[in-house]
Amino acid sequence: MSELTLKTGQEGTTAEQFRAYLSRLRAGDMGALPAVGALLVLVALFGSLSPYFLSLINFANLFVQAATLMMMAAALVFVILIGEIDLSAGVTAGTGMAIFVKLQIGGMNWILALALAFVLALATGWVIGTFVARIGVPSFVVSLAFYLAFPGVMLWILGDGGVLRLEVPEVSAIMNKNLPAWGGWVLLALCVVVTTLMGLWDRARRTKAKLPNRPIVFLFIKVAGLIVLGGATVALLNMNRSQSVIPGNEIMGVPLVIPFALVILFIATFTLDRTRFGRHLFAVGGNPEAARRAGIKVARIRITAFMVCSVLAMISGVFNVSRIGNVESAAGKSIVLSAVAAAVVGGVSLFGGRGRLAHAAIGAFVIAIIDNGLGLIGMSAGVNFVVTGSVLLIAATIDALARKRSGGSIART
Amino acid sequence: MSVPVVQLSGIKKSFGPVDVLKGVDLVAHAGRVTALVGDNGAGKSTLIKGLSGVQPYDEGQVLFEGQPVELNSPRQASALGIEVVYQDLALCENLDIVQNMFLGREEISQTTLDEASMEYQAALALQSLSVKTVKSVRQKVSSLSGGQRQTVAIARSVLRAAKLVILDEPTAALGVAQTEQVLQLVRRLADQGYAVIMISHNLADVFKVADDIAVLYLGNMVAQLKTSETNHNEVIGYITGISQQVKA
Ligand SMILES: Nc1ncnc2c1ncn2[C@@H]1O[C@H](COP(=O)(O)OP(=O)(O)OP(=O)(O)O)[C@@H](O)[C@H]1O
Ligand SMILES: [Mg+2]
Numbered sequence: 001m002s003e004l005t006l007k008t009g010q011e012g013t014t015a016e017q018f019r020a021y022l023s024r025l026r027a028g029d030m031g032a033l034p035a036v037g038a039l040l041v042l043v044a045l046f047g048s049l050s051p052y053f054l055s056l057i058n059f060a061n062l063f064v065q066a067a068t069l070m071m072m073a074a075a076l077v078f079v080i081l082i083g084e085i086d087l088s089a090g091v092t093a094g095t096g097m098a099i100f101v102k103l104q105i106g107g108m109n110w111i112l113a114l115a116l117a118f119v120l121a122l123a124t125g126w127v128i129g130t131f132v133a134r135i136g137v138p139s140f141v142v143s144l145a146f147y148l149a150f151p152g153v154m155l156w157i158l159g160d161g162g163v164l165r166l167e168v169p170e171v172s173a174i175m176n177k178n179l180p181a182w183g184g185w186v187l188l189a190l191c192v193v194v195t196t197l198m199g200l201w202d203r204a205r206r207t208k209a210k211l212p213n214r215p216i217v218f219l220f221i222k223v224a225g226l227i228v229l230g231g232a233t234v235a236l237l238n239m240n241r242s243q244s245v246i247p248g249n250e251i252m253g254v255p256l257v258i259p260f261a262l263v264i265l266f267i268a269t270f271t272l273d274r275t276r277f278g279r280h281l282f283a284v285g286g287n288p289e290a291a292r293r294a295g296i297k298v299a300r301i302r303i304t305a306f307m308v309c310s311v312l313a314m315i316s317g318v319f320n321v322s323r324i325g326n327v328e329s330a331a332g333k334s335i336v337l338s339a340v341a342a343a344v345v346g347g348v349s350l351f352g353g354r355g356r357l358a359h360a361a362i363g364a365f366v367i368a369i370i371d372n373g374l375g376l377i378g379m380s381a382g383v384n385f386v387v388t389g390s391v392l393l394i395a396a397t398i399d400a401l402a403r404k405r406s407g408g409s410i411a412r413t
Numbered sequence: 414m415s416v417p418v419v420q421l422s423g424i425k426k427s428f429g430p431v432d433v434l435k436g437v438d439l440v441a442h443a444g445r446v447t448a449l450v451g452d453n454g455a456g457k458s459t460l461i462k463g464l465s466g467v468q469p470y471d472e473g474q475v476l477f478e479g480q481p482v483e484l485n486s487p488r489q490a491s492a493l494g495i496e497v498v499y500q501d502l503a504l505c506e507n508l509d510i511v512q513n514m515f516l517g518r519e520e521i522s523q524t525t526l527d528e529a530s531m532e533y534q535a536a537l538a539l540q541s542l543s544v545k546t547v548k549s550v551r552q553k554v555s556s557l558s559g560g561q562r563q564t565v566a567i568a569r570s571v572l573r574a575a576k577l578v579i580l581d582e583p584t585a586a587l588g589v590a591q592t593e594q595v596l597q598l599v600r601r602l603a604d605q606g607y608a609v610i611m612i613s614h615n616l617a618d619v620f621k622v623a624d625d626i627a628v629l630y631l632g633n634m635v636a637q638l639k640t641s642e643t644n645h646n647e648v649i650g651y652i653t654g655i656s657q658q659v660k661a
Contacts, residue, residue: 006536009549202528209529274525279508283516286507293503294517295488353507 004211011212032359034398035346038366046373053376056241060255063237064175066368067257068319072339073346073364074268074357075312078305080343081272082285083352084132084139086309088124088146089339090332093317095150096120097327098157101164110168118314125310129303139306147333154329163328166321174260175323178253184234187259191230194266196223257319264315268308269357281305285352341392342367349399367391416479417442418577418608419464419495424473426459433459434470435632441577441608441625446599448619448640449612451629452652457612460629461579464610465497466490478576496570500581504562506555510547511535513554514569538572539564541605542598560591567598571607578602580611584618596622616645630654 012020025033046053072089079086096117103113124146131142158164166172179187199219206213234254242251272278283291284301292298316335321327346363348355367388374384417440426434433456441447451457462468464475466484475482477493484490490497504513511528514535520527536550544564547557554562563583570578583599584592600622603609613619619626620640627637628651636651650656 004533004536004540006540006544006547007549008532008536009551205522205527205529206532209533211529211533270525276519276521276526279512279516279519279526282508283505283512286505287503289501290503290505291516293487293499295491296517353505 008211010206010214014215014217017214017218030347032347032356032362035359035362035366038345039362039369042366042369042373046369046376050373050376053373056236056239057243057251058372058376060237060241060251062365062368062372063258064255064323065372066365067175067255067261068316068323069335069338069342069368070261070361070364071264071316071319072313072335073342073360074265075309075316076336076339076343077272077348077355077357077360078268078281078308078312079139080340080348080350081281081352081355082302082305083350084302084305085143085340085350086128086139086306086313087143087336088128088150089143089309089313089316090334090336091147091150091154092121092124092310092332093313093320094327094329094331094333095153095157096314097317097321097331098154098164098329101166101321101327102157104168105164110170114171114318117317118311121310121314122307125307126303128310129306132306133299133302147336151329151333154327154331158327158329163326165326166324171318171322172325173322174257175255175319177256178237178251179256179259180253181238184238184254187254187262188227188230188234191262192223192226195226199223257322261319264312265357265361268312271308272357277301277304282353285354287353337392338367338371338388339364341388341395344392344395344399347399349403350396351399351403363395415442417476418478420476420479421460421464422474422476424460424463424475425471426456426463426468427471433632434463436473437629437632437634439627439634439637441610443576443608444603444606445624446603446609446611446622447625447627448623449610449627449629450614450616450619450648450652455629455652456632457629458581461497461581461610461612464490464495464577464579466495491573491575494574494576495579496573496575496577497579498563498566498570498581498583500585504554504566507553509551509553510539510557510565511550513565514538514572516569518573534572535568538568542568542571542601544568544598546594558591560587560594563587563591563595564598567595567602571602571605575607577608577610580609582612582614584613584615592618616648619648620645628652 052058075089076086099120100113100117103116104110128139128142128146131137132139155162196219199222203213203216237254238252240250240252242249272281280291280296280301283294283296284298288298317332320331342364343355343360344350344363345366346355346359346361348360370387370391371384374387419441421437421439424434424437425432437456437460439460449457449460459468463470464484466487466489469485475484482493505516508516511532515531520531522530532550539547539550542564547561554565557565567578567580567583580599583595587595596618599609599611603624611623623640625637626640626643626648628635628648630651631654638648647656
């Protein structure tokens with residue numbers, strides 16, 4: 001094997017690597033920084049406007065509220081990455097949950113009923129994807145059709161009352177129960193171990209291929225950051241946040257939804273970053289013609305993306321029904337645009353091919369905090385909608401300008 | 414000379430009533446650059462699309478390393494070792510150099526993408542073509558110049574263990590310095606033993622790198638000449654149809 005003389009971006013000392021990072025930032029490749037910045041600003045803003053915002057109970061609430069949105073944003077990332085959109089993701093989830101609750105009340109085993117909801121998700125994703133990829137109908141239109149039709153289906157399933165109560169304690173538990181204190185610490189330990197092992201695994205592979213590795217201090221910094229932030233979060237969530245002073249009424253522990261969400265986000269991120277399917281998804285989003293010529297089955301990738309989107313949306317639906325405790329016929333209508341806003345705030349490009357799932361998750365926190373904070377300082381729902389809409393427009397504008405500045409203008413025909 | 418890597422004879426292709434290729438012969442040898450020239454609409458791209466399996470020929474024989482072969486899909490062509498670098502390059506700007514070079518043939522180990530192995534091989538392939546200008550093989554293609562993109566597209570065919578590399582107007586959109594670089598790259602490709610077919614409208618480029626010049630005129634191969642035995646004026650004569658010498 002001969003020596004490599006070309007650079008791979010990982011050579012150099014810690015200081016050199018750090019300088020390279022700064023110059024990437026200056027070149028406009030900011031990653032999650034804008035979303036993290038927005039997050040900090042919003043926390044400071046609402047923290048100063050409402051004493052309640054920084055309370056323990058609201059801290060835990062934020063995670064629970066953000067989880068549903070985060071899952072929906074993760075769902076949409078899969079279709080936004082290929083330059084498409086699925087406006088119906090929310091109502092698909094709503095319909096699935098209506099079927100689930102209705103069948104369960106009718107006497108069906110709840111696991112089977114829930115499985116049927118996921119079958120609906122797969123089928124819906126497949127149908128939308130097929131219309132888009134094989135027939136060529138714009139995804140905006142196909143999913144709009146479902147957006148209009150599914151609430152009708154929900155009305156039909158839910159009947160005159162229009163609302164059905166969830167009566168499955170296992171599902172209610174996701175949003176309403178907490179891990180024991182030690183559970184939170186075990187969860188954090190698992191996160192630390194997985195992060196460390198994956199970092200070491202990547203380094204080992206590079207060493208084996210005789211490639212240079214970044215100074216290992218960067219892995220230490222990452223793990224240390226995780227321990228500090230994660231540790232603080234677990235410690236805060238493990239404190240009693242109940243308003244009640246009666247002994248035995250304490251509320252404490254990491255909400256059960258957090259491990260669920262983490263596992264799903266981990267799998268989704270792993271799929272995007274480390275599998276062929278993920279790579280092909282980015283390729284199709286970047287240049288479908290190039291992908292086709294490289295032998296990638298573009299239509300199949302597109303259809304699969306819509307199916308993954310619907311399935312993750314259905315998980316978001318499960319979170320939602322667990323939190324609200326019922327399904328009604330408008331379920332899922334408004335969450336989609338918030339989720340698009342979350343993804344775009346997280347730097348996922350609406351033009352396709354650019355973005356990271358973890359950043360969209362941070363974007364979901366931003367949108368959830370806006371929602372939560374405005375409510376706490378007594379703003380009406382109307383103000384909330386207008387602000388969320390404005391945030392979406394601003395983020396999308398930044399996305400368009402960034403694209404114009406980098407790739408778009410020098411792209412050759 | 415040895416067995417040609419590819420030998421076409423009597424190739425015909427029509428689109429409805431329009432006969433685009435009217436019985437074309439062409440040979441390309443390992444280690445030689447064969448320039449394919451001809452006026453707009455002469456049928457150059459159509460000839461290439463047949464070789465790459467994108468648009469199969471109607472009639473005629475294709476010998477690949479002396480064996481008759483069928484070319485009915487891009488897959489068949491690339492399985493034989495025929496790689497095409499299209500004029501529009503077909504790169505994903507949102508992906509980096511390594512990712513583009515392995516697009517559609519990603520290597521997997523321990524169930525996940527083997528980024529390290531791909532990175533090493535991509536860097537090696539670029540080095541073997543004496544590419545020095547890229548800052549890092551993990552640079553996004555969107556940040557590369559036109560010439561660098563062309564380089565990546567060409568290096569990709571090297572990685573794919575091609576025997577025949579076809580380049581459709583590789584210098585069309587490039588400035589003077591970058592054209593020079595890409596031409597050197599084309600030359601090096603042939604010197605490493607690949608058979609190269611290069612479509613070009615620029616005779617200066619053609620005379621600089623080609624060993625053989627094949628001229629298409631209205632769907633006929635009117636001449637296949639050795640560069641050392643011809644000159645600009647003769648080639649222009651064939652391209653414009655002033656000279657007629659059907660089949661060299
Ligand atoms: N799919 C098609 N259907 C009908 N006619 C076609 C098709 N493809 C090519 N042609 C015709 O075949 C002829 C040769 O086209 P071709 O693209 O092969 O020319 P070319 O030599 O590559 O020209 P240029 O230098 O402009 O690229 C042209 O007259 C063109 O109109
Ligand atoms: Mg052409």
